[in-house]
Amino acid sequence: MELYLNAGEPGEFPEILEEVSLKEHNSVTLKKDFLALKPNFNLHHRLRGSLAMDLSVGYLFTHDLGRGWEIGNESVKSDPISNLRGPELGLQLTYTF
Secondary structure, eight states, rough: OOEEEEEOSOOHHHHHHHHTTTTSSOOEEEEEOOOOOOEEEEEEEEEEEEEEEEEEEEEEEEESSSSOEEEEEEESSOOSSSOOOOOEEEEEEEEEE
């Protein structure tokens, strides 16, 4: 994953975000390596004619590959997001011609 932020020297993540919002840093890339798996269960139901409804339920699993966030090949002192994971629910109405 790569986050594109405006930042200078590596430091505490909240300080970086604050300085980014104030536009006080140059542009750099914040990087982190992880694996992701997102199984889904999907249902499709035709309501009538061209109108259909889709429901999807899933969960995002991640595995950190052990390295923290980096800016310019230097580690950020605090890890802002160590586990990106959580449920996902989607509802969609579809009309076809």
